[in-house]
Amino acid sequence: MIEVKNLSKAFTLHNQGGAMIEVLCNAHLFVAPGECVALVGASGTGKSTLMRIIYGNYLALSGTIRVGGVDVTRVTPREILALRREILGYVSQFLRVVPRVPTIEVVAEPLLALGVNHEVARTRAAMLLENLNIPQTLWNLSPTTFSGGEQQRVNIARGFAHSYPALLLDEPTASLDSRNREVVLRLIEAAKTRGAAVIGIFHDEAARTRVCDRELNVSRFSPQTAL
Amino acid sequence: MTLLLSVQGLTKRYGARIGCTNVSFDLYRGEVMGVVGESGSGKSTLLNCLAGYLSTDGGTVLFDTRAEGLKDMLTMSEPERRQLARTDCAFVHQHARDGLRMGVSAGGNVGERLMAGGARHYGQIRASAIDWLGRVEIDENRVNDRPTTYSGGMQQRLQIARNLVNGPRLIFMDEPTGGLDVSVQARLLDLLRKLVRDLHLSAVVVTHDLSVIRLLSDRLMVMKSGEVVEAGLTDQVLDDPQHPHTQLLVSSVL
Numbered sequence: 435m436i437e438v439k440n441l442s443k444a445f446t447l448h449n450q451g452g453a454m455i456e457v458l459c460n461a462h463l464f465v466a467p468g469e470c471v472a473l474v475g476a477s478g479t480g481k482s483t484l485m486r487i488i489y490g491n492y493l494a495l496s497g498t499i500r501v502g503g504v505d506v507t508r509v510t511p512r513e514i515l516a517l518r519r520e521i522l523g524y525v526s527q528f529l530r531v532v533p534r535v536p537t538i539e540v541v542a543e544p545l546l547a548l549g550v551n552h553e554v555a556r557t558r559a560a561m562l563l564e565n566l567n568i569p570q571t572l573w574n575l576s577p578t579t580f581s582g583g584e585q586q587r588v589n590i591a592r593g594f595a596h597s598y599p600a601l602l603l604d605e606p607t608a609s610l611d612s613r614n615r616e617v618v619l620r621l622i623e624a625a626k627t628r629g630a631a632v633i634g635i636f637h638d639e640a641a642r643t644r645v646c647d648r649e650l651n652v653s654r655f656s657p658q659t660a661l
Numbered sequence: 662m663t664l665l666l667s668v669q670g671l672t673k674r675y676g677a678r679i680g681c682t683n684v685s686f687d688l689y690r691g692e693v694m695g696v697v698g699e700s701g702s703g704k705s706t707l708l709n710c711l712a713g714y715l716s717t718d719g720g721t722v723l724f725d726t727r728a729e730g731l732k733d734m735l736t737m738s739e740p741e742r743r744q745l746a747r748t749d750c751a752f753v754h755q756h757a758r759d760g761l762r763m764g765v766s767a768g769g770n771v772g773e774r775l776m777a778g779g780a781r782h783y784g785q786i787r788a789s790a791i792d793w794l795g796r797v798e799i800d801e802n803r804v805n806d807r808p809t810t811y812s813g814g815m816q817q818r819l820q821i822a823r824n825l826v827n828g829p830r831l832i833f834m835d836e837p838t839g840g841l842d843v844s845v846q847a848r849l850l851d852l853l854r855k856l857v858r859d860l861h862l863s864a865v866v867v868t869h870d871l872s873v874i875r876l877l878s879d880r881l882m883v884m885k886s887g888e889v890v891e892a893g894l895t896d897q898v899l900d901d902p903q904h905p906h907t908q909l910l911v912s913s914v915l
Contacts, residue, residue, distance in 0.1 A: 445901075446903075447908065449905060486900070490897060491894075491900050491901065493893075493903065511880045511893055512689060512879070515879055530875075532851050532876050533850075534848055534851050535851055
């Protein structure tokens with residue numbers, strides 16, 4: 435489902451003397467449907483960078499990335515947007531929303547973008563929010579004023595609103611209490627059962643061993659080691 | 662998705678100076694494209710050329726007309742062009758007073774666009790004007806008031822209603838949230854996003870506010886000295902900028 439080949443990435447900082455920072459060199463990764471792969475490695479080794487390149491948020495320097503048959507490194511912005519709408523979901527560590535939009539609409543939005551009926555989308559959103567223990571009194575408020583943990587859960591609900599065939603999860607269980615952590619792990623397990631390919635970054639080791647089938651140490655792709 | 666607007670090599674010179682040069686892009690139905698750059702970078706020149714407010718010195722602007730398919734807006738006859746501007750294109754100005762008739766009631770401002778499109782039934786015109794005021798969150802009992810009695814944010818919303826009432830497919834926006842305070846800005850952004858999604862609108866939005874563009878647009882063009890220096894997916898251009906000028910813009914955000 436997700437296939438990364440010979441991927442390299444470097445950042446060139448033109449306004450800081452043209453400094454070039456190499457992050458990844460010749461990265462390889464393959465994730466089958468129904469499989470969950472954990473990216474591990476010390477902070478700064480490029481776990482999030484790799485994830486962002488797969489999502490099309492960062493540009494690759496070279497190499498190919500195929501997600502469901504689409505090569506992310508070669509397609510137009512509009513094809514990446516279609517990919518993100520239909521196939522590839524991403525739960526980041528931060529919630530970025532338009533202020534003033536009610537939480538339930540934030541969660542329903544990915545479904546609305548797919549043309550799902552408004553009522554159906556809201557029902558699905560309500561179910562997720564309830565599972566993730568967001569009190570109903572908050573559903574019609576904007577999440578911008580929520581606590582860190584609540585925002586994180588809203589973010590997760592949004593990421594799981596549509597049944598994406600491929601999912602990228604950046605620290606989905608960070609800043610959650612044990613009850614909510616359990617809910618999130620069940621969501622991930624359910625996604626795997628229905629055949630989703632998942633790539634995750636988990637600092638929580640117990641969570642990682644429970645949902646992930648394999649670990650991939652990203653430091654293998656550090657330019658220093660590769661040379 | 663269908664192609665709505667295709668711009669190739671658009672150039673505008675002010676004498677020896679460059680307004681914008683060799684700008685090319687495609688815009689599809691339902692797509693929002695942002696144009697950012699410092700003041701003087703040519704982004705407003707570009708928008709005014711596209712909207713037909715300025716003459717151009719080269720290039721083509723193909724628009725998918727309802728009757729004849731793709732047609733060059735720059736070479737079509739004036740009546741044809743005005744017809745297109747009345748029915749399919751809309752322009753939201755930075756200052757609402759540039760896009761509104763300040764001496765005419767709010768309802769009249771919205772209704773005028775319908776009349777320009779051929780509507781004559783007063784009751785129906787008034788009803789759709791009231792409907793549209795509601796959609797942009799203006800209370801029905803303000804329909805007979807002039808825009809001069811409105812706040813800045815309300816004027817901007819009225820301008821949007823006036824522009825969208827006759828169902829255009831393409832909307833040009835010049836700093837739509839400029840000059841509004843932040844809470845009003847958030848409300849307007851929310852409204853614009855909803856309208857774009859529900860009506861399947863395409864838009865070209867010019868702004869210097871990178872956070873506005875991140876929330877509003879799918880794609881982004883960065884301009885400098887009249888040239889497009891970088892273009893791509895909005896979050897990619899903002900999070901992993903490649904061109905020195907884009908890196909400078911992004912790193913300058915407070």
